[in-house]
Each structure stands twice: as C-alpha cells, then as structure tokens.
Amino acid sequence: MDLSIYSTPLSEREYNEYLQLLELCGLRDEGDADIIALLTGEDGRLAACGALAGHTIKQLAVDPDYEGQGLMAEVLSALISEAYARGEHRLFLCTKPDNLRMFGSMGFHMIAQTDDAALLENRKGGIDSFLEDIPKYEGTCGALVCNCDPFTLGHRHLIEYAAAHCDNLYVFAVSEKGSMFSPLERLEMIRKGTADIENCHVFESDMYLISRATFPAYFIRDESRADLVKSDLDLDLFCRRIAPALGISVRFAGEEPFSPVTRAYNERMKELLPAHGIRFEEIPRLAEISAGKVRALIKDGECEKVKGMVPESTYDVIQHKS
Secondary structure (H helix, E strand, O other): OEEEEEEOOOOHHHHHHHHHHHHHOOOOOOOOOOEEEEEEOOOOOEEEEEEEEOOEEEEEEEOHHHOOOOHHHHHHHHHHHHHHHOOOOOOEEEEOHHHHHHHHOOOOEEEEEOOOOEEEEOOOOHHHHHHHOOOOOOOOEEEEEEOOOOOOHHHHHHHHHHHHOOOEEEEEEOOOOOOOOOHHHHHHHHHHHOOOOOOEEEEEOOOOOOOOOOOOOOOOOOHHHHHHHHHHHHHHHHHHHHHHHHOEEEEEEEOOOOOHHHHHHHHHHHHHHHHHOOEEEEEOOOOOOOHHHHHHHHHOOOHHHHHHHOOHHHHHHHHHHO
C-alpha cells in the first residue's frame, strides 16, 4: 500500500480515479479540498481516499474490494496528522448516521444528528465548552446570526429591531473564513457598531452556527438536497444544544430578496423552530443597503461611496484595508 498526500489540484488521471472511487461509494466531490489523501493498493488501483478542507475532514472512501483492512483509519490518521501540521487542531467530520459507531471508535464525538447527517468533532465536549464561556442573561432572550462582510447600516437596522423586541439579544458572528474581511475583523466591526445597544451581546459562532465548511454534504447523492441537509443539521444543533443552554426563545433573521439559499434557510427556520418552542421573526431589510453592494464598491476602489452605507467604525476598517 502506498499513501500519498497531495495539495490540490491533482493530475487529471489521479483526479479521475478519485472521482470514480467517490462515485463507487455513493459520494461526490464538493471541490473545496486543500489536501487530498490517496491510498493505492499493490495492484496500482486506488484503494481509499479522503480530503481535508480547512478544519473539516471529508470524502473518506474505501473501495469495497479493500474493506476490512483498516484503510479508512489509515487515511483518516494521515489527514489528522496533516491538519495538525497546518495548525488545525479542532477538526470536524460530517457523515451519514450509519457511520457514527465507526468514526466514534476513531476518536470523533457526535454533536448533532438528523435522519440524513451527523456532525462530529475530534474533541469531547467542544460544544459544551463553547456554551459555558457565553454569559447567560435574564428575561426573553433572542438570537441573530450574521456574517456581516462588512458590517453595514443594514445590519445595524436588523440588530436594533431585534434588540428592541427582546430583553437580551445574542448576536453570533459567523466564524467561517473565506470572506473579504477576516472573522476577527467582522466580529470587531459588529461589536463596535453596536456598542451603544446595551442589551446586545456579540459573540463569535466558533464554527457551531451556519458554517458551510463545517456542514459538508458530499455524501448526499442528490445535490439538490444538499443545502436542505446542511440547514437541518445546523438547526438541530441550534435547537437542541445552543438555544436551551442560553435560554433563547426567539430567532431573528433579515428577509432575503436575493439569495435563494438564504431564503430557503429562512423558510426552514419557520418550519422547524416552533417545534422546539422557539419563535422565528423575519425582519424587513433596508432595500438600498447590502453588504454585497459595499464589497463591490470596495473592489472597484470607490470606498468613498460606501460612507453612507456603513457605520463610521466599519468605514475606518475599510480605509485601513484599502
């Protein structure tokens, strides 16, 4: 057996063999891997594979002809070692519920589960530690999750409305990388831009809320269902673990006129949250302001034009970054 670790992209031949093995095992490539591990048998055939995308291990597959030889554990171990070497020590793995026992024996712990998917982490009690570090507040507690790339007056409008309709508002800044502004920049923009709202409490999501990277769906053959599977897993984690621990009884979100994915996510919240005793309230957005419009102006070098769309604290960050 020959195990090789590749930084993407693979050669055409290697990539085709990788795709064929995934398809054989009922999986698909989501195209976001940083690292791919290929384990070749003595006969030269691809026997097993796996991928690492940031902090998430995914697309683990073993050819049925090689099952029972411990190849899954070998590939997983190699990916974990590579992640550690890159400074990624907190790792997530999303899989079918049928695989929970197998990955549990390899050191991963389940933190959320639906009929279609299960989310695991390589440390026991990670979600508990996350929640223990967040203060608990009295009265009616609401929650709003936002990316804020960057934080605009539109976001400020949503937060002002939500804070006025509950005693204490948790605002969770999405911690996922890949936006124009870093997770830390976005977190600080929200905190500075809402500092005067006394019952608004801003925290990072720490990958436990709305993270496309943490919630892959490579094991869902019907790609049209992938976003639904991700939404349901994210909402299961929120409803069963996060909301009860923090006493959250209402979830706020802005209306979404542009993104079909976000609009579908809002619809799913309307369907699922009430069953857990959580009210959902959708807030009308300020039509003339959007983070996408601000990003486009920044990219075009027209930062002056965003002044009326963002708080002064955000504009300071934009100027520093330009």
